Amino acid sequence: MDFSPRILLVQLASALMLLTLREAEAICRPVSPCKCQDEETGKYIDLTGLANTDGEAAFTTTENSGQLINTFEYNPCLSFSTNSSSCSDVALCELNGLTGDQYALGYQQGAEFTVFPGNPEQLAVRYKYESSTSPREAYVALTCNPDVRVPLFSYISEGPPGTFYFNLTSACACPGGCADAPMRCDELLGGRNCSCALRNTSGEFLGLVDILSLNDPYNPLGVNVNNNQHIHFNPCSDMEHVRFFPNQCNGMTVCLANGDRAIDYGRGFTGKFTGNLQADAVLMYTSADGNRSTEITLVCDQDQRHSPRLILAAPVTDAMIQLEMRTVCACPGGCEQPQVTCQPQSDDCTCKLSQDLGSFTLSDLNNPEAPLHAVGPDLIDYYYNPCSNMSITGPNGFCRNVSGCKVNHPSNTDYAMGIQSGVSFRVSNYDPNIVTLMYTGGSQSKTFQVEARCNRNPDELVFRFLRAVPSSTAENAVYYFYLESDHVCPRP
The missing domain is CATH 2.70.130.10 (Mannose-6-phosphate receptor binding domain)
Structure with missing residues (x-):
C-alpha cells in the first residue's frame, strides 16, 4: 500500500469532497445540477426559471478594489458565451477591468449542489474550470428570501487565488419558492x-x-x-x-x-x-x-x-x-369586482350607469355656439361640443357638423375629429365619477376620446388637450382630452 504524501493528500481531498457532498445532501438532495429536494420540507429548490435562455448571462456583478473594477457574469443552469473565446459556453465569467481579459470561472457540466465553505448550513452551487496551469472554481451561495422577487447576485471575495465566492438571493433559493417555468x-x-x-x-x-x-x-x-x-x-x-x-x-x-x-x-x-x-x-x-x-x-x-x-x-x-x-x-381575485357600465340613451349625450348608480350626462355643457376650447402644442386649437354637432370656421371648411375639430394654424389646415352620432361610453377605473366618451367618424374618419371626471367644485371647469397617439401629425392619430367639472358628476 502506497502511503506517499502525494497519495495521502489526494485521498484526503477526496474524503473532504465526499464529506462536503454528504453535508449538502443533508440539506438538499440533488435532483439535477439545477434542482434539489429540501430534506426537511420535501419541497424543491429550483433555479431553472432564473436562467437566461437567449445565450447571455442572467446576472452581472462587480468587484471594486481600488481603481480596478472586475466584472463577473453568471447564468444558472444554461451555458452562455461572451465576445471572447475564453468565455464560451460557460456558467461564470470574469472580465478583468485592467487588461480587458476574460476568464472562465466554471462550466455547467460538473456543477453540483454543495455547502458553502465555512458554513455547513448554507447551501451553494459549485462550478469548476479544469486546467493544468490555472484551475478555477466558484461557489454561489443560495440565500433564501421569499420577499425578493428580483434576484440579487453579488460578489463576496476571492481566496485562495482562483477560488471565487458569490451570493444569489432569491425566492427561488427557498424550498418551493419557484416553479420550473414562469406563470x-x-x-x-x-x-x-x-x-x-x-x-x-x-x-x-x-x-x-x-x-x-x-x-x-x-x-x-x-x-x-x-x-x-x-x-x-x-x-x-x-x-x-x-x-x-x-x-x-x-x-x-x-x-x-x-x-x-x-x-x-x-x-x-x-x-x-x-x-x-x-x-x-x-x-x-x-x-x-x-x-x-x-x-x-x-x-x-x-x-x-x-x-x-x-x-x-x-x-x-x-x-x-x-x-x-x-x-x-x-392577489388573484383580491380586487375583482363587477364592472360598472354605462348604457347610452337616445340623445347620444347621456348614459345610464349600472348598479343603480344614476346617470351621466354632459347636457349642461352643450353649447355649439361657444364650444369647449383647448390649445395643444405647436399652436394647434382643439374644439369640442358634447351632445350636438357644431361648425367651426377653418381654412379648409372640414369642421362642419362635427363634435370635435382640430385647427392647425402653422399648416393652415383644419380637421374633423369625430361626430356626435354613435358616441360610446366607458366607465373608467370601475368608478362612476370617471367616464370616457369615444367619438369617431366624420369626413376624415378621425377618432378622439374625452375622459370626463367629476369635480364637485362648481367653480372649476377644466378642458385640456392631453396627447395624440402616435403623434398629432399622423394620419391615424387618436386624440385624447381631459374634462373636469361638476356638470359631469353622476345624477340620481
Missing part, C-alpha cells in the same frame, strides 16, 4: 393593461389580477431613489394634470423626476403582462422612444388593502427601473 398572466380584452388572468404553466386559471381600482392619474404612486430622484407611477394610464412638480411627468405612466427634469420610463399604451416564478403578475412598460423600460412585479400582500406599497427592487439604470408593488389587488 403567465393573460391580459383581458378591454383591460386597459390593468387586469389579467393568472395561469400556471399547465394553463390552469388561478384567478383574476385586477389593479384598475388603483388607477389615479392625478395622484400617482411614488418612491424615492435618493434626495434628488423620485419615481412616479400610475397603474393603467398615463399621468395627467398631476399636482406635483415637475409637471413634465404628465403623459407618462412611469416617470423618473431628476431635479427639474422628467425622464420617460414607460407609457401606458405599451403595457404588457407576463408572470414570474413566484406566481406574481409582472407588468412591463416601455418609453415612447423605446430606449427605457420599467418592470413592475405585482406582489400579493393581504396587508396592503387600502393603498399599495411601491418598492424599488433594484438600482435604477439608464435603461431600466425595477419596482415591486405590494397590494391586495395583486
Whole structure:
C-alpha cells in the first residue's frame, strides 16, 4: 500500500469532497445540477426559471478594489458565451477591468449542489474550470428570501487565488419558492393593461389580477431613489394634470423626476403582462422612444388593502427601473369586482350607469355656439361640443357638423375629429365619477376620446388637450382630452 504524501493528500481531498457532498445532501438532495429536494420540507429548490435562455448571462456583478473594477457574469443552469473565446459556453465569467481579459470561472457540466465553505448550513452551487496551469472554481451561495422577487447576485471575495465566492438571493433559493417555468398572466380584452388572468404553466386559471381600482392619474404612486430622484407611477394610464412638480411627468405612466427634469420610463399604451416564478403578475412598460423600460412585479400582500406599497427592487439604470408593488389587488381575485357600465340613451349625450348608480350626462355643457376650447402644442386649437354637432370656421371648411375639430394654424389646415352620432361610453377605473366618451367618424374618419371626471367644485371647469397617439401629425392619430367639472358628476 502506497502511503506517499502525494497519495495521502489526494485521498484526503477526496474524503473532504465526499464529506462536503454528504453535508449538502443533508440539506438538499440533488435532483439535477439545477434542482434539489429540501430534506426537511420535501419541497424543491429550483433555479431553472432564473436562467437566461437567449445565450447571455442572467446576472452581472462587480468587484471594486481600488481603481480596478472586475466584472463577473453568471447564468444558472444554461451555458452562455461572451465576445471572447475564453468565455464560451460557460456558467461564470470574469472580465478583468485592467487588461480587458476574460476568464472562465466554471462550466455547467460538473456543477453540483454543495455547502458553502465555512458554513455547513448554507447551501451553494459549485462550478469548476479544469486546467493544468490555472484551475478555477466558484461557489454561489443560495440565500433564501421569499420577499425578493428580483434576484440579487453579488460578489463576496476571492481566496485562495482562483477560488471565487458569490451570493444569489432569491425566492427561488427557498424550498418551493419557484416553479420550473414562469406563470403567465393573460391580459383581458378591454383591460386597459390593468387586469389579467393568472395561469400556471399547465394553463390552469388561478384567478383574476385586477389593479384598475388603483388607477389615479392625478395622484400617482411614488418612491424615492435618493434626495434628488423620485419615481412616479400610475397603474393603467398615463399621468395627467398631476399636482406635483415637475409637471413634465404628465403623459407618462412611469416617470423618473431628476431635479427639474422628467425622464420617460414607460407609457401606458405599451403595457404588457407576463408572470414570474413566484406566481406574481409582472407588468412591463416601455418609453415612447423605446430606449427605457420599467418592470413592475405585482406582489400579493393581504396587508396592503387600502393603498399599495411601491418598492424599488433594484438600482435604477439608464435603461431600466425595477419596482415591486405590494397590494391586495395583486392577489388573484383580491380586487375583482363587477364592472360598472354605462348604457347610452337616445340623445347620444347621456348614459345610464349600472348598479343603480344614476346617470351621466354632459347636457349642461352643450353649447355649439361657444364650444369647449383647448390649445395643444405647436399652436394647434382643439374644439369640442358634447351632445350636438357644431361648425367651426377653418381654412379648409372640414369642421362642419362635427363634435370635435382640430385647427392647425402653422399648416393652415383644419380637421374633423369625430361626430356626435354613435358616441360610446366607458366607465373608467370601475368608478362612476370617471367616464370616457369615444367619438369617431366624420369626413376624415378621425377618432378622439374625452375622459370626463367629476369635480364637485362648481367653480372649476377644466378642458385640456392631453396627447395624440402616435403623434398629432399622423394620419391615424387618436386624440385624447381631459374634462373636469361638476356638470359631469353622476345624477340620481
